[in-house]
Amino acid sequence: MLGKPYYITTAIAYPNGPPHIGHAYEAIATDAIARFMRLDGRDVFFLTGTDEHGIKMLQTANKENLTPRQLVERNVPRFQAMVKKFECSNDDFIRTTEARHHASSAAIWQRMEAAGDIYLDKYSGWYSVRDEAYYDESETRLDDKGQRVGPHGTPVEWVEEESYFFRLSKYAEPLLKLYREVPDFVLPKERMNEVASFVRGGLQDLSLSRTTFDWGIKVPGNDKHIMYVWVDALTNYITAVGFPDIESEKFKKYWPADLHVIGKDIVRFHAVYWPAFLMSAGIAVPRRIFSHGFLFNRGEKMSKSVGNVIDPFALADAYGVDPLRYFLLREVPFGQDGNYSHEAIVNRINADLSNDLGNLAQRSLSMVARGLGGVLPKPGALSANDQAILSAADALIGKAREAMATQQLHQVLNAMWTVVADANRYFAGEAPWALAKTDPPRQGIVLYVTAEVLRQVGILALPFMPSSARKLLDLLAIPERERTFAFLGGGHRIATGAKLPPPAAIFPRYVEPPTQAAQ
């Protein structure tokens, strides 16, 4: 019994180097959304992958004395390993070098061509090999040696190249109409404003092919031309659901995609070019583009030259996958830039995970284990305090869904930890350790109520920290089939009478390694 389909994607990563923390961040956030939707009953298809063509891949390969093919075969497995390492639940991993994708790209090209939106012309301009960019003559100048250089001072040369063009200009109005009719097409809202103002400023036709290198997908019917890498890259989203077979069950079920999660640097490609290509090809446009921010290392942009690039594998080994996932999704408001630092993550791990949630589970469950023989008692009449904390927990799923409707992951976690804090206050206020001597039945009720709050928090934590949440639910003896959102909200309560396993720490505190502080 599967629910409404939900198709979600990350952008495909460009594997001309090893994965960095930004790749991991996008994959983790997208995974959390995918898992959330699955637990909420949706029939989710979650796609990630790699974008393996383009001149940069070729150049990197040349630099390393490899063929592009060798380069991708070396690097792509590292991206696949990263996705696995961070427990991403993707249903497919697409590579643009795959045969299915070449067929799909050729097909969308032919559809755009059939629509009359592709024409052959000549592309000319001042080209900087170093910048990999064309410049308008006005952007160039002569340096003191008489060499013409671009805005960044790199030499430019005049090139004329035959190129196919896409009639992007034709789609300015349809795009603006789309933005008007679907105001949430791009989130966060600021990004939508930028996109709309860009389109309002007028669109020029887009150069859609190259002839100067051959690492890419050939233009159908003209082998001299290689498709512009973005045509190829964006098309991955429909390839994975069966395009060009638009009558296939998969395509009909999952397209249009519900959500493309991308970085803010590629908003234009997704919010302008991609819907224009699809409109031209007569294919439905995706429902939403969500642009996340960048991660900074102590306020500095990560870059190879500064030498502060973070290796996601090292980070996961240092802090643990789940704590790192939690940190990234809680600390950084989704859609905004965020800061990473050793201090910040240690603080989050220890304060939120170990002290607040982990310790609450430990102190309450060890009391159940020792005082009640590991068995949760049936609760008697509930006090006002009991009911207050229970209804706070019951209200969580509603708040979570509301925040998730606009991908506000951090707000879901915020709401959850507000309840965790309330539960700690409740626990301290009721003092079940004292009730053990004065009023054992009442102690049982307090422990039962606490366990029920932990159950709901545990289920809600599944999308964010899959392994740790599972551990928590194991300690509460929650049956596998009850670990979905259908069992949240007060319509269901934790079972009593069963013997719980002996409690074990779920979130160990992070203690500085004795030698040197980890970076």
Next chain:
RNA sequence: GGCGGGGUAGCUCAGUUGGUUAGAGCAGCGGAAUCAUAAUCCGGAGGUCGCCAGUUCGAAUCUGGCCCCCGCUACCA
């Protein structure tokens, strides 16, 4: 240059349609408790709400000007 978003406690930020002593989390300080991963709970402290002027009985919240920061975009030498 244009458009957009910001400048609020040490840090990260919330602040509805203008209204009594400007909030939260973290850090810091003091206290309580001792069930628990020395975790938890309570309490004080901490802010000229970027600057200036205006509207108003009253402005972080409205208007104008100015100064910084960020994003998108255009362009000049």
